[in-house]
Amino acid sequence: MNQPRKMKRLLSRSALLLTAASFLTLPLATSAFAGKEGVFLSDSVYFTLDKVALLSGSDEGSLRFSLGLNNNSRSTVDFNNYGVKVIDANGVTYTAKLNEKVTARVKAGETGTFKFTSAIPNNLSPADLKVDIFQWNYNDMSDIGALSVESAMVEAGQTLKPQAVLNLQEIDSNLSDNALVSTQLGQSYKVYKDGVWMVYTDLILENQSDASLKLPDGLELNFADGKGLTYGAQFVASVGTLLPAQPVKVTVQGAVPANVDTSKLSLLFSPKGKVKTTVLGTLNTAKSFAIAEIGDKVAYPNKDASTEPNGLQITTSWSAVNKQSDGLHVQANVTLTNTSEGIATIPTLTAEFQGVRTNVAVTTSDNAVRSSYLSQNESTTFHFQGILPASISTDALQLVVLEKQAAAATTGTQGTAGAGNTGANANSNASVLPVAVISLSSAGVGGVATSYAAAQDYKIGDKLPVNANTSLDSNVDFSLVELGMSENSDFGYKTIVAKYKLTNKGTSTLALPDFQSDLTNENGYIYSGVRQTNVAKNIAPNTSYVLSYSYLVPGLEQADKLALNLYDTNRLAVGSYKTAVQSVPSSGPISVYPFTINFDDYTLSSTYNRDTSYGYRLRLDLDVVRQAQVITDANFSTLAFEIVDSEGRLLTSKSMTFTGQQKIMSGVQYIDFGNVKSEQLNSGNKINIYEVVATPNGDAKRLLKTITP
Missing domain, CATH: 2.60.40 (Immunoglobulin-like)
Incomplete structure (x- = not known):
């Protein structure tokens, strides 16, 4: 058996490969097939594999492919002398049948294309399959060589990501048997929206036929869990006409139970009303549910069907969770960075803080004025904040980043809304869809989201480490230089006075920063700070200024374990620091x-x-x-x-x-x-x-x- 060879040399006369409805013979065109796999009968006659489609049906799958016989010799080659079968990784063979009656004789200097279909099990992947070519010797078969299905898909630029190829003729008999649409799996998200838990899955649809077509109204989509239960799904927006070989990105949505196991979830394509008996294709969505952690750098999803990265990178660069009297205060900074060499458009982002184990979600937005574009290596940061019920622990929090997108993501003419495969928002101008889900479990400590538990150790007099992603000028250093407490017996409370030293380390006069402050004890009780009435407006370079804040605390407060929390004017956390009040000496200075x-x-x-x-x-x-x-x-x-x-x-x-x-x-x-x-x-x-x-x-x-x- 001859092994397939890679054509590393330039052929002076090589094949122009085309797939048609019937067998074609075409004059040779000068071309280079560097790296394309072939099975050679001689130096001038060889087979190549193209147009591979792996379909998953209800009972069994099928492999469709085109076999090219490239005849660069001076004599005619008769394909009747050769046969084709499919072999899996275990050596099991499957019959390959011609899809149509064609002329078998390929003349000198021509290329013949033969289209085959082979019935195979559903569980086989491209890496498991090869197309084997043999020669008939009377009643015996003599193997010549085999072509890798996976290599053919890679060479053709086809994705090896999870996909299903749908034969639409099984839904609409008026369509040709060539009415194939591939569905490639993208990212999936489980989010809480409008009172229900939803799964959103991005797909790339591509018309594999040679004519424009629309998805038939009889196509039904369902999510299925590991127990065999199905949940109806639909396209978020209407899917219009699909042009040949023009991929289109779409999004599917479906309501699911709150406790659904996404690791066992699949997306099923079936004729309407027949999901229990007939499945045209299946996509295992388990690995498409990616939940990022704080600090993870993730590629921002493409708006179109391009497989090339858009260069945008999304990161939740910082998050803080503080338990206060009115609930759980959650903040997060989401940073977009343009890592490409071109200009990137900044998307319109909003966000939701959601309780994973509760039906709670708080919508938040950042209304800051920013540029519409990012140049190379530029970044912009969105700040989101919200207040959730205090009973939610941080290990059950997630941040869902949403983008306002155009509703129609189709090529060509828009189709009408058909039952089962079109979105409820088909007539709307825009949809708000998830683009990232981030776990906030690392924003708190031990599930107890008090700022004291999360605060960093600090020694009075040292420089305060501050969060750089705030409105405070980076040329100003902060220090807590004094923290004292005394009791006012007339009014039944104690007073804590904190003094802050602000130092202008820059070279020009700066406005004295305005900031907010509160104290939190180890039990989560929060005491708001009040700034002294009058302060200077500016601070000169290379000078320091002292200003005071006072805090009223209950008479029983010992103030031996406190978290000092600082915020900028937008209530963006500057930092949280463990401290304690200083005692007044009974003697001495x-x-x-x-x-x-x-x-x-x-x-x-x-x-x-x-x-x-x-x-x-x-x-x-x-x-x-x-x-x-x-x-x-x-x-x-x-x-x-x-x-x-x-x-x-x-x-x-x-x-x-x-x-x-x-x-x-x-x-x-x-x-x-x-x-x-x-x-x-x-x-x-x-x-x-x-x-x-x-x-x-x-x-x-x-x-x-x-x-x-």
């Missing part, structure tokens, strides 16, 4: 960043005024040290000195600042308190010293020290 204050000595005495009123005079011997060179202006916090009696009632108070008049400084200073009644003069009085931050909600006070005379 006290930090009021950027200063430290040491109370070296103090005395309190009463005074009698000329108007017969009484007062207090506080003598302080202070050591005030600026520990960092940062800007402190009139908006900086102040110190409040409050005299209270033994019951904690306020008698009188006085304020001092770190700038301007009444500035607190090193050395001996006197603070006078007036308007004290004689009956309020007693030995149980004490002085509370607070740092005070003015906020829109009132003054936030942090207790620094208590002086007892």
